[in-house]
Amino acid sequence: MHILIIGAAGMVGRKLTAALVASGQVGGSPIGRLTLADVVVPSAPAGFTGKVDTLASDLSAPGAAAALVTSRPDLIFHLAAIVSGEAEADFEKGYRINLDGMRFLLEAIRLEGQREAYKPRLVFTSSIAVFGAPYPEVIEDEFFSTPLTSYGTQKAICELLLNDYSRKGFVDGVGIRLPTISIRPGKPNAAASGFFSNILREPLSGIEAVLPVSKDVRHWFASPRAAIGFLIHAAELDTKLLGWRRSLSAPGLSATVGEEIEALRRVAGDKAVALIKDIPDAKIISMVDGWPKNFSAKRAESLGFRAEKTFDEIIRIHIEDELGGKIGG
């Protein structure tokens, strides 16, 4: 099996690559070849005995998608996107990367299939940003898509295209709307949602972290490990079960900031919790107010997608996967 990962240099792409290499197979088929693409050349994974190509590729550039697809990968993960904040600030770039990139990829696959029969599985990372306030406390699987950002609009359009290209038999698509990933590894970043991870990750390493919102704030989470699990499950899924509604809200954990902190206390003690400093930020408070709080995700659960049930579990996964099993500080 030949797997192409577009967006392989990002956090999700690197963890997905590592998980695929560790498993050596997808759905029982051995992985013989990996093609890893991103706007910067991704690192080749350690310990993979098959063929690996790593390359720099801007999917929105003319011919780039066709060049990736011409080697006819059996399975494609399309993870590449510019994030919400940047898509909002740079309107043209957002549409170019997040919408045109997907359309070029779908067209390249369709045209390759016109040359000679070809219908790869395409796993696409969508986002809960396809939904927009006002919404109910719990968002059901059939809630409508009314994005309030250009990023969410681009993802919603990609979902529609994925459905139509799948219905026409050009590709075998699955779209997964990922929850907010927590605990996101690495340094604190500028994303408005960063604090949800920062207030756990930094104290677990003995470092102070800022909490800019109230402890009552509720949001929707999954660990990086769960997110990788969703993508691999999407690659192995019997897509006949999806009909032509090819995108799913992934399962996750609905929790308040207060519940995050109490889980931190149980796992790492009062000393860790004491490192969280309350510094309210009106701008972040107002943004977070418009974010979804909870999803039912019944459809994805019935299809076998699984996420964590407690924040204790999410914290333990971070300690295992990122801290070598040890709490620092």
Add this chain to the structure above:
Amino acid sequence: MHILIIGAAGMVGRKLTAALVASGQVGGSPIGRLTLADVVVPSAPAGFTGKVDTLASDLSAPGAAAALVTSRPDLIFHLAAIVSGEAEADFEKGYRINLDGMRFLLEAIRLEGQREAYKPRLVFTSSIAVFGAPYPEVIEDEFFSTPLTSYGTQKAICELLLNDYSRKGFVDGVGIRLPTISIRPGKPNAAASGFFSNILREPLSGIEAVLPVSKDVRHWFASPRAAIGFLIHAAELDTKLLGWRRSLSAPGLSATVGEEIEALRRVAGDKAVALIKDIPDAKIISMVDGWPKNFSAKRAESLGFRAEKTFDEIIRIHIEDELGGKIGG
């Protein structure tokens, strides 16, 4: 006021042009200039004293949208599309005309606004094809968009773009999902939905018509006059009332074929009804089975959009507007 109609040569475009000319104003502003564009040169309307330009323009051709927008119309009606059957048969043409055409138009408006402040009202004809089976008996305003045709996919994507360009302040958009227009004037056409009009229009002129489905079949209708009313109301509407959910399911009449026929009997007698021949067509029966039957359209009604309440009314409108007030045969 300068009005641009894209798709002015079609049935809706011609009736809209005539209605605008008859009224002479939109929302109290006199119409000083009309630009009528279509892939074939539209006819200039009779009785208009302002400036009229008629031109052939393929919105999907490079530069065409910019050429239309450079005269900075205050109000734009975008009615141009290829129909469902053709978009399904010719995948590339459907995306080029129905999606790229809209995107080029929105981009031309945005770029014109970057040159000098410009935010026209844009009224876009969407379609109930943005919805796909299975759906409930009555489709509510918040039902999700899961099209089962490329045409419906293209219209759903246009709605998302219209929302985002409006939210960003580039255009002041309103999308109207039109019911099936009945009684459609002119000759019977190849559209699978044609019989809904044929079984009334032809007998009203003393001509036989074929009914290919059961009398139990229920569908969603509005007269051509109501459709033009929706578009003009959309042009006059206070769009602050829409928020960023800029597209609406228009009101209509949910009726069975049997109810259509009984209305024909009341208006034109048994002789007219006797001209309808039952010739079941398995292919049409199967297609119609997947079409929506009824909408609540509460949101549009609360915003002042109005449709007919009975098929008797729809038939009388056809007799007034198309038959000079007289039943033929």
